[in-house]
Amino acid sequence: MNIKSQKDFFSGLMFLIIGGAFAFGATSYTIGTSARMGPGYFPMLLGVIMAILGAIVLFYSLIVETPDGDPVSSFAWAPILYVLGSNVAFGIMLVGLPAIHLPSSGLFAAIFTLTILASKAGDEFILKEVLILGSILSLISYLAFIVLLKLQMPMWPVYITG
Amino acid sequence: MDLFSNLALGFGAAVTPWNLIYAFIGCLLGTLIGVLPGIGPVATIAMLLPATYALPPLSALIMLAGIYYGAQYGGSTTAILVNLPGEASSVVTTIDGYQMARKGRAGPALAAAGLGSFFAGCIGTLILAAFAPPLTELAFKFGPAEYFSLMILGLIGAVVLASGSLIKAIAMIILGLLMGLIGTDVNSGVARFSFDIPELTDGVGFVVIAMGIFGYGEIISNLSLPDEEREVFTSGVTGLFPTKEDFRNMIPAVLRGTALGSILGVLPGGGALLAAFAAYTVEKKTKLRPGEVPFGQGNIRGVAAPESANNAGAQTSFIPLLTLGIPPNAVMALMVGAMTIHNIQPGPQVMTSNPELFWGLIASMWIGNLMLIILNLPLIGMWIKLLTVPYRFLFPAIVLFCAIGVYSTNNNSFDIWLVAAFGFIGYLFIKLGCEPQPLLLGFILGPMMEENLRRALLLSRGDWTVFVTRPLSGSLLFVSLILLGIVLLPSIKAKREEAFVEE
Secondary structure, X not given: OOOOOHHHHHHHHXXXXXXXXXXXXXXXXXXXXXXXXXXXXXXXXXXXHHHHHHHHHHHHHHHOOOOOOOOOOOOOHHHHHHHHHHHHHHHHHHHOEHHHOEOOOOHHHHHHHHHHHHHOOOOOOOHHHHHHHHHHHHHXXXXXXXXHOOOOOOOOOHHHHO | OHHHHHHHHHHHHHOOHHHHHHHHHHHHHHHHHHHOOOOOHHHHHHHHHHHHOOOOHHHHHHHHHHHHHHHHHHHHHHHHHHOOOOOHHHXXXXXXXXXXXXXXXXXXXXXXXXXXXXXXXXXXXXXXXXXXXXXXXXXXXXXXHHHHHHHXXXXXXXXXXXXXXXXXXXXXXXXXXXXXXXXXXXXXXXEEOOOOOHHHHHOOOHHHHHHHHHHHHHHHHHHOOOOOOOOOOOOOOOOOOOOHHHHHHHHHHHHHHHHHHHHHHHOOOOXXXXXXXXXXXXXXXXXXXXXXXXXXXXXXXXXHHHHHHHHHHXXXXXXXXXXXXXXXXXXXXXXXXXXHHOOOOOOOHHHHHOHHHHHHHHHHHHHHHHHHHHHHOOOHHHHHHHHHOOHHHHHHHHHHHHHHXXXXXXXXXXXXXXXXXXXXXXXXXXXOOOOOHHHHHHHHHHHHHHHHHHHHHHHOOOOOOHHHHOHHHHHHHHHHHHHXXXXXXXXXXXXXXXXXHOO
């Protein structure tokens, strides 16, 4: 048996597994009856429906021909890692990481970290340009979020300003 | 007249110097992000939503309305100048708009889009103000069974009219519904699917999902596309104003587009996309005047009609949200999220309990539209410049907006991890050809649906037939069934697939 549509095959599989997982998870809560629904009733119902839909998608992906096999194109790992990584790094810099007693490094350090990491995701990386971009973004963020919208966040590293 | 005294109340509340400033900032920011190719209104609103937290509710909603219109307008600018639709509803605008730009008539095309949208926005606002009160009356007659069936109709309608693969879209809705259930169950107090993580007992944050899936998911998928030759018409934009001849062609097209858009906008899932497609089709069927440019080669009607229609549709799609509390599309789902954050539960009670906010919001839509026309048309040169800035400078800025947005929601480091996870999931969805919009709708409606199902079945003592035996509920379900049936008819199925392929 050949996979006729890779996209549908994997999305069907995903729905089947997630639906099954939610339905299975729902069994650990009281299901109840339709007149007295427990916390597990609705998730169970939805999980089962979703698993069935997943199975249908999966089934069709194996029998309905598509011209080019509908392949899932390769993952752009570099952008994924840099973009998501820069987001996580920004959070750690701004909020700190209580688990390892890392205090906040402040907004400006966080912005530069994010700008550098995120820029790595693009095709071209010129440090000088990126640093200029970081400075411009710092200024804009300061004016927009701190001055205008009055968001409360540390601006400088806590371990320097105390 | 009630209509006018209501609108007067709204304008009284909305027109304060600060609110006007927020409307201005909203339009500006919305256009700024919306102009960027590949970032549609949903991603734009998700990104900028947190910027409105610190504001009082009405100002926040006014700013959001500005962001929404700005994002939409920005989308059509990109469609005309770069031939890249910023969102699905400006797909048809690219056909004639880009051709006009190539002939050096980008200015009139942009003006036609702007003026048409403004006119449609005015009419849409009036329709909204006129129809909201009677529909609200009707909403009070709804019991839990009717609400449940209405939500089914809304969700089915949303995917039937606006998605590619029907089964996958329905599965995405259910995934959204399930994700909406994560957290403490209001009835039993049991924390569901929270894996003993304290942060998850409050449920997954709405902004986290919207930002992760729409913001980051879209950025990553944009970055992975090859940087193809983006042909931007920067030099050719001279003479913004359409000629007399243009106006003569435009006006009837704008009128038709507005009428069509207003009607289609009220339908669940209809909104802007369907309206724009339908309006373009209608224009194409009407006779060309002597000397008029044929469609597909830069006819101004091909820009004016769909743009008016999508704006009218965008306006009237507020009707189901404000009267019934049910978002008809992903943008409105974001609006619900925004209102909930400000402790407003959208629904029929808003109009009576908080009339200033209700009418203020309606007035603000008109203000948003006006703002756009008086600010953005003169600023068009600036937006064009922005399009020439290399993407490598723009996307770190977008990533930063997202990150600050997440952080400022609740100052909680757990959310930052969660957003990263959803960013990956969002990218995965795009890769697998699963549209994420239905998921957002489901996520918003999940808890509401469960609650109404529970109540309806409690009242009927567990009898499921209550949904079909109550006439109103039964007819709502019947309509959903018909909708599904129509789509599955072979001839319509083929047509529909054709329409979505064009995107």
